[in-house]
Amino acid sequence: xxxxxxxxxxxxxxxxxxxxxxxxxxxxxxxxxxxxxxxxxxxxxxxxxxxxxxxxxxxxxxxxxxxxxxxxxxxxxxxxxxxxxxxxxxxxxxxxxxxxxxxxxxxxxxxxxxxxxxxxxxxxxxxxxxxxxxxxxxxxxxxxxxxxxxxxxxxxxxxxxxxxxxxxxxxxxxxxxxxxxxxxxxxxxxxxxxxxxxxxxxxxxxxxxxxxxxxxxxxxxxxxxxxxxxxxxxxxxxxxxxxxxxxxxxxxxxxxxxxxxxxxxxxxxxxxxxxxxxxxxxxxxxxxxxxxxxxxxxxxxxxxxxxxxxxxxxxxxxxxxxxxxxxxxxxxxxxxxxxxxxxxxxxxxxxxxxxx
Numbered sequence: 001x002x003x004x005x006x007x008x009x010x011x012x013x014x015x016x017x018x019x020x021x022x023x024x025x026x027x028x029x030x031x032x033x034x035x036x037x038x039x040x041x042x043x044x045x046x047x048x049x050x051x052x053x054x055x056x057x058x059x060x061x062x063x064x065x066x067x068x069x070x071x072x073x074x075x076x077x078x079x080x081x082x083x084x085x086x087x088x089x090x091x092x093x094x095x096x097x098x099x100x101x102x103x104x105x106x107x108x109x110x111x112x113x114x115x116x117x118x119x120x121x122x123x124x125x126x127x128x129x130x131x132x133x134x135x136x137x138x139x140x141x142x143x144x145x146x147x148x149x150x151x152x153x154x155x156x157x158x159x160x161x162x163x164x165x166x167x168x169x170x171x172x173x174x175x176x177x178x179x180x181x182x183x184x185x186x187x188x189x190x191x192x193x194x195x196x197x198x199x200x201x202x203x204x205x206x207x208x209x210x211x212x213x214x215x216x217x218x219x220x221x222x223x224x225x226x227x228x229x230x231x232x233x234x235x236x237x238x239x240x241x242x243x244x245x246x247x248x249x250x251x252x253x254x255x256x257x258x259x260x261x262x263x264x265x266x267x268x269x270x271x272x273x274x275x276x277x278x279x280x281x282x283x284x285x286x287x288x289x290x291x292x293x294x295x296x297x298x299x300x301x302x303x304x305x306x307x308x309x310x311x312x313x314x315x316x317x318x319x320x321x322x323x324x325x326x327x328x329x330x331x332x333x334x335x336x337x338x339x340x341x342x343x344x345x346x347x348x349x350x351x352x353x354x355x356x
Contacts, residue, residue: 063269064276069094069325072269073156076330079267079320085158090330091123092155096187099124106130112196113186115153122159129201132160132183135169140180142349145207147194148214149327151257153185156328167338168345176349182207191218191237198241203248208352210245211253211341212238215292215312216327219285220278227288235295242299242306251305251352253345254296258337259312260323261286267321277326309344311337 063071073094077084092099099118106114114130126132132154146152146165154163169181182205184197194214202210218234219227238254245252260270261282274281293312300308314336315322315329322333329337 063272066094068269068272068276072273072321073324073330075267075269075321076324076332080332082332085331087158090156090324090328091120091159091162092153096150096155099126102186103130107196107200112200113189113193114184114197114201115186122161125160130184130186130197131201131205132165132185134160134163134166134181134183135173136178136180139178141178142176142180142208142353143205144179144181144345145198145202145205145210146181146183146185147197147202147210147212148185148257149189149194149217150185150187151216151327152183152213153187154183154334155185155187156324156330157334158331162331162334164334164337164341167335168341171338171342172345172349175346176353185213188221189214189217190221191234195237195241195244199244203244203250207250209251209253209348210241211255211309212241213255213257213311215256215289215296216259219288219292220326225284227284228291231288231291231295234292235299238296239299242303246303246305249305251307251348253307253309253348254300255309255341256293256296256312257327258315258323258329258333259289260315260326261289262313262316263318263322264316265319269321270323273323273325281326307344307348309341311340314340 070089073090074084074088089098098120100116103114103116106112115126116130117128118124118126154160154165157163160166165181165183169179172179184201186193186197189197191212191214194212198210198212215234218237219230222230224230242252260266260274263270266274278285289312293310297308297310300306315333318336323329
């Protein structure tokens with residue numbers, strides 16, 4: 001009778017299991033690095049990206065509301081191999097829950113909505129007149145005024161220093177050391193409010209340049225389906241703003257905000273966002289956003305002191321989740337927007353500073 005072989009000790013079994021798991025992990029990691037490099041570019045840890053998609057990939061079809069918003073916001077970091085910011089939410093909170101209710105009658109006749117004064121260091125710094133600021137505060141030169149809705153406000157960045165306007169000031173500072181940016185952004189605002197803000201608040205600060213960073217709210221915020229009328233009303237308000245700016249010798253830039261509807265590669269989360277936003281989004285909203293784009297370009301072409309910067313497609317080539325909803329985007333998107341604005345604003349600022 002043959003004797004029994006020597007049994008492995010529990011410690012040896014654990015060591016063997018550990019080695020086996022490590023080898024399996026390395027093989028999986030190597031394969032995933034190859035696969036995801038080919039599709040999305042190099043990531044520091046491909047397996048974290050893969051596991052995120054294995055866990056969350058099937059879920060977008062059941063996600064909605066705040067859960068969808070949060071998941072898309074977080075995925076805009078994890079899918080790029082970035083850490084989700086420690087606070088775990090945008091600087092103003094999801095859906096703006098972290099900021100004070102708006103002042104719905106801050107104008108002289110109640111036709112202007114403003115964000116209320118609020119200071120949360122590193123996150124929110126809104127002054128008593130509803131402005132946020134970046135760059136030089138006292139006697140800035142040039143002084144840029146940006147007006148619009150929540151995208152102009154800098155929503156869904158993780159902190160003030162991650163907002164597009166803060167980054168824009170930093171990108172322009174080497175050429176314009178004394179540059180200052182004032183932002184009057186109001187969540188959910190339509191162009192009628194943007195126009196009132198320009199007249200009732202913007203003219204008072206005597207900017208060297210005004211930028212209207214808007215366009216989408218007028219199409220989707222009314223809640224109806226008369227998109228042709230909404231686009232016409234928006235373009236009419238921008239035409240009035242152009243006339244007022246010209247009367248006050250203020251160059252104007254129409255910057256059409258980033259748009260998910262035309263993003264070439266939409267992730268499952270972004271598809272879910274569109275499906276829950278407007279029925280047949282690409283068929284109904286996209287053509288009218290294009291109409292707005294063409295209308296703004298036509299306005300800019302009419303006057304040597306008017307300019308058009310098309311930011312609508314700046315995320316079109318992003319293959320990973322970028323939008324947290326149909327409007328907003330996190331820090332990586334803010335960085336892309338800042339770079340686009342800086343690049344296109346440089347010749348405009350050169351022109352207006354050389355020929356004041």
